[in-house]
Amino acid sequence: MSAVGKRFAIVASRWNEFVVSRLVEGARDELTRYGASHVEVHIVPGSWEIPVAVRALLTRTEPDPLDAIIAVGCILQGATAHAQLLAADVSRALMDLQMEFGKPVSWGILTPQCESQALERAGMKMGNKGREAALAAIEMANFDPRP
Structure with missing residues (x-):
């Protein structure tokens, strides 16, 4: 797997x-x-704005088009359903953009219960989900649908 010659964006x-x-x-x-x-x-300001930025990047033609985009953010759970609703809407919007434009948009948005879980997934005990999202983006940027 290689990212040589590929163009990537991280939207955070x-x-x-x-x-x-x-x-x-x-x-x-x-x-x-x-x-x-x-x-x-x-x-961008928050996770809610990530899909708008991703769409702008997918539709631009100058400079050269991107091969993949990595979306990263952190939606902490709270006492209300706000975080679940936000995460579901952002996830659906990013999936819709992938399907519409045929370009990979890798998910690196955390949805932890608390700050300690977030930090664990951002490079502590549970690895780094940004790194994992980048690996998925590299693999999909090299995807060849031919058998």
Whole structure:
């Protein structure tokens, strides 16, 4: 698997930056490790805004089109259903964009119960989900539907 010659973007939320910055770092490191020389990072206010930014990146023609996009964020659970609704809507929007444009949009958005779970998944005990999302993006950027 290689990212050489491929163009990637990371779209990250500013909300819960103490976690998201680690996800961005993990994704960027993994892309570089696999040979990517073009990695853009775009910061948006929160996870709700990620699909709008992804759509803008998928529709742009200059410079060259991207091969894959990695969405990273952290939606912490609270006392209400807000986090579940937000995560479901963002997930559906990103899936719809993948299907509409035929370009991979990798999911690196955490939905933990608490800050400690978020940090565990951003490079502590449970690995780095940004890194894992980057690996999925690299693999899908190289996907060949031919047998």
